[in-house]
Amino acid sequence: MFFLVVLVASCATSLTDTSVIVKERKILVNKRPYLIKGICYHPVPIGSTKRDFSGLTEDLALMKEAGINTIRVYEPIDNSAVLDEISDAGFKVIIGFGYNQEGVYDILSGTYSAYVEKYKNHKAILMWELGNEYNYHPERFENDIKNWYKMMDMAAITIHEIDNNHPVTTAHGELPDALALASAPNIDVWGMNVYRWDKPKEIFEQWKALSNKPMYLSEAGGDSYMTITKAGYDKGVNEKAQAAANDAVLESVFNNLEICSGVALFSFTDGWWKAGKPSTQDVGGWAPNSTGVPYDGTPNEEYWGIVDIHRKKKQTYTVVKSRYTNISE
Numbered sequence: 001m002f003f004l005v006v007l008v009a010s011c012a013t014s015l016t017d018t019s020v021i022v023k024e025r026k027i028l029v030n031k032r033p034y035l036i037k038g039i040c041y042h043p044v045p046i047g048s049t050k051r052d053f054s055g056l057t058e059d060l061a062l063m064k065e066a067g068i069n070t071i072r073v074y075e076p077i078d079n080s081a082v083l084d085e086i087s088d089a090g091f092k093v094i095i096g097f098g099y100n101q102e103g104v105y106d107i108l109s110g111t112y113s114a115y116v117e118k119y120k121n122h123k124a125i126l127m128w129e130l131g132n133e134y135n136y137h138p139e140r141f142e143n144d145i146k147n148w149y150k151m152m153d154m155a156a157i158t159i160h161e162i163d164n165n166h167p168v169t170t171a172h173g174e175l176p177d178a179l180a181l182a183s184a185p186n187i188d189v190w191g192m193n194v195y196r197w198d199k200p201k202e203i204f205e206q207w208k209a210l211s212n213k214p215m216y217l218s219e220a221g222g223d224s225y226m227t228i229t230k231a232g233y234d235k236g237v238n239e240k241a242q243a244a245a246n247d248a249v250l251e252s253v254f255n256n257l258e259i260c261s262g263v264a265l266f267s268f269t270d271g272w273w274k275a276g277k278p279s280t281q282d283v284g285g286w287a288p289n290s291t292g293v294p295y296d297g298t299p300n301e302e303y304w305g306i307v308d309i310h311r312k313k314k315q316t317y318t319v320v321k322s323r324y325t326n327i328s329e
Helices: 002-012 056-065 080-088 112-119 145-162 178-183 202-210 239-254 315-325
Strands: 020-023 026-029 036-040 070-073 092-097 125-132 168-173 189-193 215-219 260-265
Touching: 020 125, 026 125, 036 215, 056 080, 070 260, 080 092, 092 112, 112 145, 125 145, 125 189, 145 168, 145 178, 168 215, 189 202, 239 260, 239 315
Parallel strands: 036 070, 036 260, 070 092, 092 125, 125 168, 168 189, 189 215, 215 260
Antiparallel strands: 020 026
């Protein structure tokens, strides 16, 4: 009997005690508006190309100090202990599903639905996210982006049938057009990856004119390497440029909270695996529609963290901490 009681109590710790719904332009958690003070998180150690949560405890402490409340991941976390630790530390997670992840909880195989069923009651979950900038990649969908929008909407319907307690979102590259909105009416919250220099403010009025649904910036921000000298910032490693860009982006987001539900700043840590050898930090990389990356118009993919690969705080960390801890949820 004692064993049974302990087992039940242990299982109960992972069950959700929250309700996440959408009402008009707001995301509500337990009936209160929720502001996403977020960070994109894909921790890959030096020399590897695979995500690794062995440093999670240290990372969560740094995030908590910075005022972060939401973690956006690009693929599902199939580990209840990891989700428990994230939730116990006070964070919510936006779980991303890719189109083709070799049959592992992806959209192509339909196995994402098994993940939703498995974790729909976990208290860490904020939203389910379908795809990341797939509108930039029609070649993946027989060169017809309508095929993706149709599949995305069908997946949203399926998730709603399984779980009526969490919204479905997507990370769309830039402002969705009329085709995207008309093709995917079952998306509850539109995330947008936006790189408009350090001034995303126009997107909020543009969205207001298009839709009454909630939106947030699923990616935004700058990297800490300048490919050229520009806008008063010197070529080379330049944490000052990154800090200034992120400060301006966050100011714009928090000045438009009647439209925007927050931001998942890109990203928590530098990703050495993205542009060259995973054992070295390399300049370069490429991302579609990225000419608006501040301030050189070039995405240096391995320099985007608010902390470096060794978890040393960059100048932008102080900016993020100031902005996130001084804005009310």
